[in-house]
Amino acid sequence: MKALVLEEKGKLSLRDFNLPRDIGPHDVRIKIHTVGICGSDVHYYTHGKIGPFVVTEPMVLGHEASGDVLEVGAEVAHLKPGDRVCMEPGIPDANSRASKLGIYNVDPAVRFWATPPVHGCLTPEVVHPAAYTFKLPDNVSFAEGAMVEPFAIGMQAAVRARIVPGDVAVVTGAGPIGMMVALAALAGGCARVIISDFSQPKLDIIGNYPGIQTVNLGQTDLPSFVASVTGDWGADVVFECSGAAPAILGLPGLARPGGTIVLVGMPVDPVPVDIVGLQAREVRIETVFRYANVYDRAIELIASGKVDLKPLISDTLSFENAIVAFDRAVAQRPEDVKIQIRVNS
Ligand SMILES: [Zn+2]
Numbered sequence: 001m002k003a004l005v006l007e008e009k010g011k012l013s014l015r016d017f018n019l020p021r022d023i024g025p026h027d028v029r030i031k032i033h034t035v036g037i038c039g040s041d042v043h044y045y046t047h048g049k050i051g052p053f054v055v056t057e058p059m060v061l062g063h064e065a066s067g068d069v070l071e072v073g074a075e076v077a078h079l080k081p082g083d084r085v086c087m088e089p090g091i092p093d094a095n096s097r098a099s100k101l102g103i104y105n106v107d108p109a110v111r112f113w114a115t116p117p118v119h120g121c122l123t124p125e126v127v128h129p130a131a132y133t134f135k136l137p138d139n140v141s142f143a144e145g146a147m148v149e150p151f152a153i154g155m156q157a158a159v160r161a162r163i164v165p166g167d168v169a170v171v172t173g174a175g176p177i178g179m180m181v182a183l184a185a186l187a188g189g190c191a192r193v194i195i196s197d198f199s200q201p202k203l204d205i206i207g208n209y210p211g212i213q214t215v216n217l218g219q220t221d222l223p224s225f226v227a228s229v230t231g232d233w234g235a236d237v238v239f240e241c242s243g244a245a246p247a248i249l250g251l252p253g254l255a256r257p258g259g260t261i262v263l264v265g266m267p268v269d270p271v272p273v274d275i276v277g278l279q280a281r282e283v284r285i286e287t288v289f290r291y292a293n294v295y296d297r298a299i300e301l302i303a304s305g306k307v308d309l310k311p312l313i314s315d316t317l318s319f320e321n322a323i324v325a326f327d328r329a330v331a332q333r334p335e336d337v338k339i340q341i342r343v344n345s
Contacts, residue, residue, distance in 0.1 A: 003060045003123035004322045004341075009048025012323045017060060019119055021127060025075040028130045030085060032343040033142040034316070035122050036064035037329045038150065039176065041114060045326055053116050061326075062122030063089035063113035066136065066145030067344070076130040086145035087121070088132040088152075088295050089113035105156075105292040112290075122322060124344055134295050137303040143316065146340055147309040148298050153177055153264065154184030155298050156291035161237045161262050163188045170226055170235040170254050171195040173242030173265055174202040174214070176337050179312060181239045181264055186211045187306050190237070194229065196222045197242075201334040208311065223253035230256070234281075239264055245271040252277030262286045312337040319343045 003017035023029050040050060041061045048055045066086040069079050079085065090112040092104035099107055114120030136145045154177070163169075169190045171182045174197035182193045186209070196215040197203055203214035215225050226235055234256030240248060243265030251261050252274050261283050278285065301307040314336040317325040322341050329339050 001123055001125060002319070003119075004062065004319075004326075005058045006044055006055055006061050007058050009055065010046065012045060012061075012326055014320070014322055017058070017123065019060065019123060019126070021125070023071060023073050023127050025073040026130055027073045027127050028069050028076060028079055028085075028133050029071040029125065029127050030067040030087065030133070031070050031125055032065055032067040032121055032123065033345065034066050034146040035062040035341050035343055036146045036150065037062075037325060037339045037341065038064055041120070042326065042329045044114070044116075046330060050115075055116050057117070059114065059116055060119035060121070060123055061114045062120035062341075063115075064146050064149040065089070065121040065126075066142040066148075067126075069133070070125070072130065079130055079133060079135060084136040084142065084145070085133050086136060086148045086295070086299070087126075087128050088134070089121070089149060090290060091129055091132055103292055105290040122341065122343065124319075134299055136299065140299065140303050141310075143313055143340060144302055144309055147313065147338065148295060148302070150176055150338070151180045151184065151298050151302070151307070151309060152291040152294050153288065154180030154182075155294035157181045157239055157262050157264050157288050158184040158188035159294065160286040160288055161185070161188075161239070161260050163190055163237060165189040166191045167236035168230055169193045169237040169239060170222075171239045171241055172222070172247045172251075172254075173197060173240070173244070174199065174206050175241065176312070177264060178239075178241035179206045179337060181241050182206060182212055183209065183307050183309070185237070185239065187301050194226060194235070199334045202337075205311065205335070205337060223250065226254050234259060236260065237262065241265045243267045248272075249274055252281060252283065255281055255283050257281045258283070260284045260286065262288060264288045313340055314338055316340045316342055
């Protein structure tokens with residue numbers, strides 16, 4: 001079966017690739033419909049590694065997927081052939097200590113699609129555990145289903161923040177994840193979200209949503225702006241989504257006394273942190289790594305219409321054009337948020 005294979009750093013090919021096709025009693029076989037391209041897929045393509053994860057042999061890319069169930073294992077009760085689904089790409093060890101605690105996202109044994117040495121889902125068919133496969137309501141499209149994975153990070157950030165109704169939030173960084181976090185924060189009860197970036201096209205896209213104010217960092221000083229719109233008090237919750245060192249150093253200047261900071265962005269290298277600035281406000285710090293137990297809630301919010309991710313899908317290319325789609329994602333056009341690949345239609 002054909003797959004989009006990262007042969008080595010900088011080299012993609014669309015070619016036949018052997019993946020395990022055996023279906024266990026708790027698995028489902030899925031015909032892949034749509035796969036979104038993630039920043040991590042692009043990073044493996046351009047750098048051949050992310051932190052300790054290094055591509056040493058050919059690896060199939062892709063982890064943001066939706067599709068149709070083709071076949072279910074003998075013990076699967078909640079899905080049947082023909083169901084439209086999306087998949088959670090990280091599979092933990094069900095017997096691990098982390099899984100028992102409900103924090104399976106930080107299980108050291110988790111196997112995550114398109115993270116070496118685990119293959120991804122940019123191929124017409126995959127076998128996946130039913131427990132990590134979620135039925136899509138009729139009014140949620142395959143394209144939206146493939147957006148559940150990045151939106152789940154926003155959901156995790158909103159959960160970790162412990163948002164209280166009416167909170168005012170700041171999101172630093174308007175990349176795809178910053179946008180997802182802003183929308184999840186609003187859906188999770190924030191009254192309004194202030195989002196900052198240097199890229200005006202990105203701010204224009206996310207600023208179209210009601211409840212979101214944008215700040216262009218090239219023109220406006222973010223701490224002064226936040227102070228001016230919060231009565232010199234600060235934001236209840238600050239979501240750091242840029243991973244940029246200056247943004248992280250400036251976090252204490254955005255949060256209110258007793259507020260919360262959620263670290264979502266991942267700096268490539270260790271960065272300085274203003275500990276005393278944080279202490280002086282007794283800020284609570286939370287961190288986010290992927291997500292756990294939020295897929296069903298993410299799907300509910302999309303189906304209810306409270307979260308509309310469709311404006312964030314910038315373009316959809318065919319499977320035959322998968323390499324073109326990746327090169328488009330590498331180009332990082334400022335007006336592109338999410339590029340998707342339609343594998344089967
Ligand atoms: Zn992703």
